[in-house]
């Protein structure tokens with residue numbers, strides 16, 4: 001069978017180290033629930049996943065990879081197309097897990113989609129560019145802590161699992177990679193208006209140099225009840241609990 005030619009615009013770097021592939025697959029805690037793999041490529045993770053997971057699908061945008069997978073795994077359930085265009089609640093009415101060596105050019109968009117679908121996505125194991133993986137798992141006070149860190153950490157426990165060097169891919173990427181796992185919290189709804197929470201997190205991080213109070217004024221909210229400690233703070237110092245408190249202290 002002809003190998004798939006790696007296409008740069010699709011972020012294709014194929015993992016060729018079987019031990020690392022197994023380590024990623026074994027990082028999933030949940031084998032009973034439906035599982036979707038994003039970007040299987042030539043199936044280095046797929047071949048292990050297909051043996052273990054009874055309700056398993058892959059989503060792949062590259063027609064050449066799809067043809068390869070169809071021939072190699074005739075029984076595989078393949079969703080052909082762009083993962084970012086999928087309507088997950090239409091496809092699944094129960095909790096699902098997501099796994100993948102993600103295409104790095106759209107990995108943030110994939111994680112925003114996870115956040116938007118937090119009602120049904122209860123676990124993610126993913127490989128990212130190392131900096132992105134570190135940022136997602138980073139605690140407050142760290143310079144890497146950003147919008148997606150807060151939004152995802154509000155609903156998921158995130159663990160940085162291990163580094164992956166460029167040499168185990170073909171072709172090797174220019175960056176180091178890292179694998180993280182997200183497990184949805186038992187009680188994953190917030191004690192505040194979640195839409196407001198998202199808007200506050202975005203408004204404050206998008207205007208990092210301003211104080212919290214000044215940046216959230218742009219949301220047309222009443223900040224007069226905001227505790228004094230938030231007059232000076234910067235967003236990267238605030239925990240999820242602080243953002244929840246802010247949301248409960250401002251009024252539309």
Ligand code: SAH
Nearest residue numbers: 013014015039040041061062082083101103
């Ligand atoms: N999992 C494979 C391939 C990783 S490369 C491995 O580890 O070897 C990233 C894969 O994501 C490629 O197969 C690429 O075609 C696919 N991809 C890129 N953009 C995508 C999208 N929007 N939706 C689904 N798959 C995508």
